[in-house]
Amino acid sequence: MTTLRVHGLTVERGAGPVIRDVGFALEPGRITALVGPNGAGKTSLLEAVSGVVAPAAGSVHVGAVNVTRHSRVARARLGLAHIEQGRAVFPGLTVMENLRLTARTPDRLDAVLELFPELDKRRDSPAALLSGGEQQMVVLARAFAARPAFLLIDEMSLGLAPVVFTRLLPVVTRFAAEGAAILLVEQFTHLALGVAQEALVVSSGRVTYAGDAQTLLDSPATLHTAYLGS
Ligand SMILES: Nc1ncnc2c1ncn2[C@@H]1O[C@H](COP(=O)(O)OP(=O)(O)OP(=O)(O)O)[C@@H](O)[C@H]1O
Ligand SMILES: [Mg+2]
Numbered sequence: 147m148t149t150l151r152v153h154g155l156t157v158e159r160g161a162g163p164v165i166r167d168v169g170f171a172l173e174p175g176r177i178t179a180l181v182g183p184n185g186a187g188k189t190s191l192l193e194a195v196s197g198v199v200a201p202a203a204g205s206v207h208v209g210a211v212n213v214t215r216h217s218r219v220a221r222a223r224l225g226l227a228h229i230e231q232g233r234a235v236f237p238g239l240t241v242m243e244n245l246r247l248t249a250r251t252p253d254r255l256d257a258v259l260e261l262f263p264e265l266d267k268r269r270d271s272p273a274a275l276l277s278g279g280e281q282q283m284v285v286l287a288r289a290f291a292a293r294p295a296f297l298l299i300d301e302m303s304l305g306l307a308p309v310v311f312t313r314l315l316p317v318v319t320r321f322a323a324e325g326a327a328i329l330l331v332e333q334f335t336h337l338a339l340g341v342a343q344e345a346l347v348v349s350s351g352r353v354t355y356a357g358d359a360q361t362l363l364d365s366p367a368t369l370h371t372a373y374l375g376s
Pocket of ligand 1: 159160164182183184185186187188189190191231
């Protein structure tokens with residue numbers, strides 16, 4: 147099992163840096179919650195890790211392999227997956243067709259459908275006819291089907307009610323229990339911290355807290371200070 151290590155990452159967009167000198171590690175079987183105010187740079191950070199954008203400085207390693215200059219596809223081959231903010235289903239394809247796009251084996255498809263009985267029932271429905279929450283399940287299930295070692299998830303709660311989102315979280319926990327390292331970006335801070343072991347708070351492009359997730363849940367003052375930046 148390998149670790150993903152990010153060191154001194156800086157991302158520039160237009161006017162200047164939106165991520166400055168950020169470092170962290172993702173360990174197998176662990177969930178890291180990445181939280182912070184709107185515009186803090188969370189999406190930009192994920193994009194630099196997965197290869198959507200090139201960083202201005204710093205490095206990304208998958209195990210011993212320096213992937214900083216690797217394409218997104220090359221990183222995916224090393225087990226790095228990224229569910230982008232606002233990622234949608236293929237509406238004209240059925241649920242099964244959506245999942246078959248990434249599933250490595252039929253066995254894997256069955257295992258994923260077991261995690262989402264709701265989808266199993268709708269396997270032959272066009273994805274466009276599913277509810278917003280069910281569509282988000284398809285997006286998650288499609289990522290799980292590829293069985294990535296590292297999964298970056300950007301705001302899977304977008305447009306969903308908290309009650310729908312809470313249905314998705316245990317599945318993320320199950321996937322981590324299979325050995326995946328997960329970086330979970332979320333607007334529902336407390337829900338994300340509740341399923342995570344590690345927490346990373348980013349404010350104005352800098353890490354303002356890195357450490358135990360439970361500690362942040364137990365100390366609203368620490369969380370508040372981290373959000374404001376130091
Ligand atoms: N394509 C782009 N071109 C120029 N600036 C951008 C681009 N994308 C993002 N930015 C800027 O970079 C900064 C960080 O944005 P980013 O989307 O990474 O933040 P975020 O933490 O994901 O915010 P949110 O919580 O709203 O999703 C913002 O100031 C934003 O305006
Ligand atoms: Mg974002």
